[in-house]
Amino acid sequence: MKRCHFIGLDVHGEFCEMAVVSAGGKVVRRGRCDTNIPALREMLDEVPTPRRLTIEEGPMADWLWRNLHEQVQEMIVCEPRRNRLIAVAGDKDDPVDAEKLAQLYRGGYVKAVHHPESMEQSIFKQHVLLYHQRVSQRVAEGHRARCLLRRHGVVVKAKDFAQLEQRQALLARLPLPQHPVLRENIELLWQSYDHAQAQEEQWRRRLIELAEQIEVVRRFTELPGIGWVRAATLYVFLDTPWRFVSKAKLWKYLGIGLERRRSGNGPESLHVPKFCNRVLKSTILGGAKSAAALGGNPFAEQYRRWMDIGLSPKLARRNVARSLSAVLWGLWKNGSAYRPEWVGVTMAAFRAAAVSP
Numbered sequence: 001m002k003r004c005h006f007i008g009l010d011v012h013g014e015f016c017e018m019a020v021v022s023a024g025g026k027v028v029r030r031g032r033c034d035t036n037i038p039a040l041r042e043m044l045d046e047v048p049t050p051r052r053l054t055i056e057e058g059p060m061a062d063w064l065w066r067n068l069h070e071q072v073q074e075m076i077v078c079e080p081r082r083n084r085l086i087a088v089a090g091d092k093d094d095p096v097d098a099e100k101l102a103q104l105y106r107g108g109y110v111k112a113v114h115h116p117e118s119m120e121q122s123i124f125k126q127h128v129l130l131y132h133q134r135v136s137q138r139v140a141e142g143h144r145a146r147c148l149l150r151r152h153g154v155v156v157k158a159k160d161f162a163q164l165e166q167r168q169a170l171l172a173r174l175p176l177p178q179h180p181v182l183r184e185n186i187e188l189l190w191q192s193y194d195h196a197q198a199q200e201e202q203w204r205r206r207l208i209e210l211a212e213q214i215e216v217v218r219r220f221t222e223l224p225g226i227g228w229v230r231a232a233t234l235y236v237f238l239d240t241p242w243r244f245v246s247k248a249k250l251w252k253y254l255g256i257g258l259e260r261r262r263s264g265n266g267p268e269s270l271h272v273p274k275f276c277n278r279v280l281k282s283t284i285l286g287g288a289k290s291a292a293a294l295g296g297n298p299f300a301e302q303y304r305r306w307m308d309i310g311l312s313p314k315l316a317r318r319n320v321a322r323s324l325s326a327v328l329w330g331l332w333k334n335g336s337a338y339r340p341e342w343v344g345v346t347m348a349a350f351r352a353a354a355v356s357p
Contacts, residue, residue: 062116065077137196225294255284256322284324302319
């Protein structure tokens with residue numbers, strides 16, 4: 001570690017800026033090269049080993065990680081929100097940013113962002129992300145159409161203009177139903193909504209087709225409230241169960257854990273994490289809500305018990321989400337199938353039951 005070189009790489013679409021810091025904190029090398037793998041590998045090879053590389057998370061991070069992590073002894077894709085030093089302290093340009101990134105890495109202040117190792121896993125994750133983005137776009141287009149109708153006194157939901165006959169009836173309710181501009185605006189919004197909906201369904205069918213080929217995802221769908229889309233979403237974002245050393249770490253990553261806060265002699269408070277992956281959080285909470293609504297399963301029974309002791313539906317649903325994610329994490333690590341009788345069982349008892357005849 002004493003002779004290790006810490007490399008900070010500031011990545012841009014056309015070029016990358018490199019700064020190399022020694023274990024003592026001295027800048028020993030700088031460099032710039034085009035943003036392509038051969039040029040980057042050549043520049044990294046000029047740095048003596050052992051060398052450790054860090055870049056910030058961004059659109060090109062996954063591609064760079066897959067192609068460069070074997071070129072160094074360690075590579076970390078770090079969380080930009082944590083790197084406040086780059087954003088607010090002193091001068092700011094590409095060489096300075098690269099040096100500050102290397103210094104943060106040397107001090108152990110960078111927070112790693114996980115990336116899948118295989119190209120297939122990365123492409124599947126991108127597909128799932130595109131599906132969720134298309135769902136968001138379809139919902140947004142529906143909101144725009146509803147908002148425009150509301151401006152003219154026609155209050156509806158998205159399901160109220162699902163059919164052609166419904167749309168014609170809504171147009172007739174407008175104060176000026178024959179106004180060409182107003183009519184054209186609404187019809188164009190509906191066309192955009194239909195297009196997003198058709199693409200969403202196409203992406204969904206492909207997502208399920210890919211998910212059915214993955215054994216772990218098939219096991220996820222055995223849990224109450226977890227369908228193909230939720231199972232695939234949890235699988236691609238978590239990637240591997242071995243990332244998390246405890247259930248508490250998993251729950252924080254999912255956005256359903258607790259963070260402790262205290263200052264001086266003041267009271268200690270518990271809060272859910274402010275920063276988390278919104279898609280993951282909505283996925284696991286949606287699974288808990290569905291499981292509780294289905295009934296006839298241990299998670300629904302847990303929800304009922306939490307409500308009986310006076311918890312709000314929000315807190316009860318979050319507790320069920322923690323239980324659901326813990327079971328999912330456990331069966332993923334142990335390679336076992338879902339068994340309702342194991343819900344709520346301690347890990348020691350779970351392992352003993354898994355190996356008993």
